[in-house]
Amino acid sequence: MYKLIEFIRNTYVVVLFVLFEAIAIGHYARSTHYTRARLLAKATRVVGTGHEALAGVRSYFRLERENRELLEYAAALQERLACYEASCEAPVPAVPSVLRAAADAADAEGADSLRTRRFEEAGPILDDGRYRTSTAAVISNTINKSENFLVLNRGIRDGVKREMAVLSSGGAIVGYVVDCTERYAVVLSVLSSSFRTGGKLSDSGYFGQIYWDGADQHTVLLGDLSKYADPQPGQEVVTTGSLFFPDGIAIGRVIDAQLDETGTTYTARVELAARLSGLSHVVLVENRDIDEIRQLLKSDKIHP
Amino acid sequence: MYRIFPYIALFVVTILVQVFLLDNLSISIYFAPMIYLALLLLLPLDMPHIGLLAAGLVTGWMMDGTMGTDGLNVIATLPVAFLRPWIIGLFYTREDPREGGIPSAARFGKVKFIRYIAVCVLLHHSLFFSFEALSWVHAARTLLRIVVSGAASVYFIWLTARLFTLKLTVRV
Numbered sequence: 001m002y003k004l005i006e007f008i009r010n011t012y013v014v015v016l017f018v019l020f021e022a023i024a025i026g027h028y029a030r031s032t033h034y035t036r037a038r039l040l041a042k043a044t045r046v047v048g049t050g051h052e053a054l055a056g057v058r059s060y061f062r063l064e065r066e067n068r069e070l071l072e073y074a075a076a077l078q079e080r081l082a083c084y085e086a087s088c089e090a091p092v093p094a095v096p097s098v099l100r101a102a103a104d105a106a107d108a109e110g111a112d113s114l115r116t117r118r119f120e121e122a123g124p125i126l127d128d129g130r131y132r133t134s135t136a137a138v139i140s141n142t143i144n145k146s147e148n149f150l151v152l153n154r155g156i157r158d159g160v161k162r163e164m165a166v167l168s169s170g171g172a173i174v175g176y177v178v179d180c181t182e183r184y185a186v187v188l189s190v191l192s193s194s195f196r197t198g199g200k201l202s203d204s205g206y207f208g209q210i211y212w213d214g215a216d217q218h219t220v221l222l223g224d225l226s227k228y229a230d231p232q233p234g235q236e237v238v239t240t241g242s243l244f245f246p247d248g249i250a251i252g253r254v255i256d257a258q259l260d261e262t263g264t265t266y267t268a269r270v271e272l273a274a275r276l277s278g279l280s281h282v283v284l285v286e287n288r289d290i291d292e293i294r295q296l297l298k299s300d301k302i303h304p
Numbered sequence: 305m306y307r308i309f310p311y312i313a314l315f316v317v318t319i320l321v322q323v324f325l326l327d328n329l330s331i332s333i334y335f336a337p338m339i340y341l342a343l344l345l346l347l348p349l350d351m352p353h354i355g356l357l358a359a360g361l362v363t364g365w366m367m368d369g370t371m372g373t374d375g376l377n378v379i380a381t382l383p384v385a386f387l388r389p390w391i392i393g394l395f396y397t398r399e400d401p402r403e404g405g406i407p408s409a410a411r412f413g414k415v416k417f418i419r420y421i422a423v424c425v426l427l428h429h430s431l432f433f434s435f436e437a438l439s440w441v442h443a444a445r446t447l448l449r450i451v452v453s454g455a456a457s458v459y460f461i462w463l464t465a466r467l468f469t470l471k472l473t474v475r476v
Contacts, residue, residue, distance in 0.1 A: 013353045017386045020361055021379065028375035028435065040372030047370060050324055140328055144336040144453075146436050149372060186372075191333075214442060217333050277330035 033147050033194045037178040037186040044140070044151050044184045051139040052153055059137065059280045066280065069170060131246055132286045134159060136185065138279045143217040148189040150175065152282065155183040165245045165285040172250040172273035173197070173210075173239060174282055185284075191217055191276055198240030199251050199270070201231060207240050210251060210270070217277055219255065225266040231257040237270045243290055307406075311347070314468055315363075318342050323370045326460075334449050337456035338428070340367055342464040344385055345424055349396075349405050353389060360385025373436075380432035384424050391427075395420045408469045409462075421465070422458050429454045 044051070059066075136152035154160045166174040166187045175189040188195055191212050199222045200207035206229035208222045222237055235254045241247030250273040257268035287293075322340045329335065344360055351359075364381035368374060392407065395416040409417040429450045437446045 013357060013386070016354070017357055017382060020357075021382050024364070024375040024378035024382065025435075026375075028373075028379060031374035036372040036374050039369060039374055043370045043372065047323055050320075051328075054324055054328070141330060142327060143330045144333045145371075145373075214333065214437075214445065217330075 033188055033192065034178055036147060037149060037188060040149055040151065041179040041181050041184060041186045044186070045181055048139065048151070048153075048184050051151060052137075055137060055139040055153070055280070062278065062280050065278075066169070073170060130287060130289055132288060134284045134286075135281060136160070136284055137281050139184075141189075141276070141279055143189070143191055143277050146193045146214055148191045149178075150187040150189055150279065150282070152177075152185040152187060152284075153183070154284070155180045155185055157182050159286075160185045160284060161286060163244055163287075163290060165249070165287070167249060167283040167285060168274035168276075168279060169281050169283065170250075170273065171283070172252070173245065174274050174276065174279065176244045177284070187282075189276060190220060190272065190274075197245055198242055199237050200240045201225075201229060201254075202236040202238045202248070204229060204235075206231075208265075208268075210237075218275075219269050219271050220252070222251075222254070222268040222270050223265070225257070225268060227259060227264055227266060229266055231266055231268040237268075243287060243293060246285060246287070307348075310468070311343070314346065314464075315343050318464065319363075319366060319370075322367065327371060332452075334445075334452040335456060336449070336453045337460050338425075338432075338453070339457065339460045339464060341381070341384065341425060341428055341457065342461045342468075344381065344388065345421060345461060346406055346408075346465055346468055347388075349392065349407060353386075356385045356388055357382065376432060376435055379435055380428045383431060384428050387427065388424065391420065391423050394423070406469055408465060410469065417465070418458065418462060421461050422454070425454050425457045425461065426450070429457065 134154070136154035136158075138150050139153050140149075140151035142148045142150075150166070152160070152166075160177060160180050162177050162180060164177045164185075166176055168174050173190055175187045175192070175195065177185050178188045179186045190197075190210070193212060193214060195210075195212060197210050198207055199210040206226050208225035208229075210220055210222055212220045222231070225231060231254045233254055233256060237251040237254060239245040239247060239249040239251060252270040252272040252274075255269045255271050257266045259266055318340045322338065326337050326339060329337075340363055343363060344356070347356060347359060360381045361378060364378035367377040367381070371377065396407075396412055405411055407417065407420065411417075412420060433446050433449045433453070
């Protein structure tokens with residue numbers, strides 16, 4: 001008995017180390033990006049206020065760039081409006097002037113309110129009745145992990161739901177919401193090894209799968225692209241339309257492409273349209289029909 | 305139990321800097337410095353082994369919560385805590401470490417102290433980034449992340465150690 005107690009005394013630190021390490025490895029092995037997002041969402045309840053304060057400081061230093069992007073976006077909207085006007089002779093809504101007013105107001109009120117108004121006006125771009133848009137500020141953002149998450153300052157009480165698409169202020173793909181608390185939402189970034197969505201070459205329509213290989217924070221890959229697609233540098237890549245993402249949302253432009261060893265598919269490297277390392281505000285897009293589609297997919301007639 | 309308040313302050317400050325500053329640095333995918341190891345590395349030389357292990361567990365667990373990494377920080381931090389007495393033994397042979405004091409450049413010598421930090425950081429980062437990647441396909445990239453982030457972590461921890469021991473005598 002004495003020897004047993006002595007043995008335990010001599011080895012209990014080793015035993016505890018092995019035990020805790022094994023538990024941690026087991027826990028990590030079972031985790032998914034959903035469990036990690038949930039953990040991050042819980043932690044954000046505690047540290048979210050601090051993140052928000054720091055995000056406010058960062059946002060202040062980005063105002064100049066944001067204003068420039070806003071004006072570029074307003075010009076693009078104006079051009080688009082002119083196209084609609086020419087095609088259907090509809091009366092011209094005062095979008096550019098409202099945007100201009102919002103831009104002027106930004107100096108006084110800060111970028112958050114500016115973005116909100118801007119996308120309320122720009123909403124029709126995504127609005128064929130299926131989508132609802134809202135905006136949020138990014139309070140925390142990582143790009144240097146294999147699974148990267150953004151934390152937004154909008155949560156359940158603001159109408160944010162899981163699986164809402166998240167776009168940059170310029171309307172390019174950023175990620176989708178994986179978990180929410182009352183005040184915050186956690187977004188799985190396109191710069192995550194577990195992120196997958198459909199992408200296509202906008203001009204030819206050839207489609208493939210968008211994923212991140214972890215090589216660079218500015219690029220993703222478009223894989224499984226048909227050998228007939230022949231992607232060329234500079235070609236635009238957009239979303240194919242899925243449960244989360246509307247059709248035609250900008251992903252980026254092809255930098256280069258390689259045919260695989262069997263010669264059947266291309267893998268193209270795509271430069272992201274959104275600058276993920278400098279995001280301060282994002283647009284949330286909700287597919288109003290997502291629950292109906294999900295119910296249909298679970299239907300007994302599909303899975304008898 | 306001496307200097308408990310400076311250590312509590314060190315714990316709080318390193319965690320806050322890690323969570324609010326270093327974790328939000330969006331410079332490069334290869335640049336992910338981790339300053340929170342400073343607490344483990346600067347705990348007194350006569351700290352009981354079980355105390356080191358507990359400190360490693362708590363620090364790793366807290367960082368897992370704030371980074372959303374689900375056990376990854378514990379996996380990397382616990383071995384550093386467990387092996388610290390042997391790592392110190394590699395660099396500190398002049399006196400018996402059990403007599404106490406803070407590991408520092410003044411006590412170890414500047415070069416040996418930096419080597420001590422580097423070995424601990426290398427151990428931590430190797431485990432952290434290897435488990436995070438969970439693949440040998442991009443081994444070169446993982447190695448680059450270990451080297452770049454490790455160099456930054458060593459610098460930040462050395463800086464933290466300098467600040468921490470600035471006002472405290474290290475009982476050389």
